[in-house]
Amino acid sequence: xxxFEFISEIFRGKNIDSLGMVTISHVRDFLIKNIEEGKAxxxxxxxxxxxxxxxxxxxxxxxxxxxxxxxxxxKWVKERQVVINRFSDDEVKQMLKLKNLH
Numbered sequence: 855x856x857x858f859e860f861i862s863e864i865f866r867g868k869n870i871d872s873l874g875m876v877t878i879s880h881v882r883d884f885l886i887k888n889i890e891e892g893k894a895x896x897x898x899x900x901x902x903x904x905x906x907x908x909x910x911x912x913x914x915x916x917x918x919x920x921x922x923x924x925x926x927x928x929k930w931v932k933e934r935q936v937v938i939n940r941f942s943d944d945e946v947k948q949m950l951k952l953k954n955l956h
Contacts, residue, residue, distance in 0.1 A: 861908050864901075873912055874922040881905060881925045895933040902928060 864884045870876055881902070888898045902925065909923045941949070 860904065864905065873909070873918045876909075876924050878924045878927050881928045885928070885931065889931065895931045898931045899933065902930065 865876060865880060868880055870880070884905075885898050885902060888901065889895075905925050906923075909918070909925055912918045913920045913923065
């Protein structure tokens with residue numbers, strides 16, 4: 855899916871006729887829909903990053919003014935931190951001793 859199709863899909867059926875009509879609620883609704891579908895937080899944040907990039911491009915190309923960009927006010931989805939349990943030096947030594955016994 856290309857960028858235009860992606861942005862079009864987000865706002866399809868929302869009665870949006872111009873970029874300036876996009877509200878914070880439109881962006882949040884899209885992100886919440888993805889979360890409710892079970893998408894990972896990092897996946898949802900990548901969509902928000904793409905939306906922000908698209909609107910930044912629109913400002914740079916004078917299609918809209920910066921103050922019209924609603925997505926700047928949408929917060930990132932908090933991502934879960936993966937905890938990796940590490941072995942202590944003593945645990946590694948014990949495992950090596952057990953290996954040598956066999």
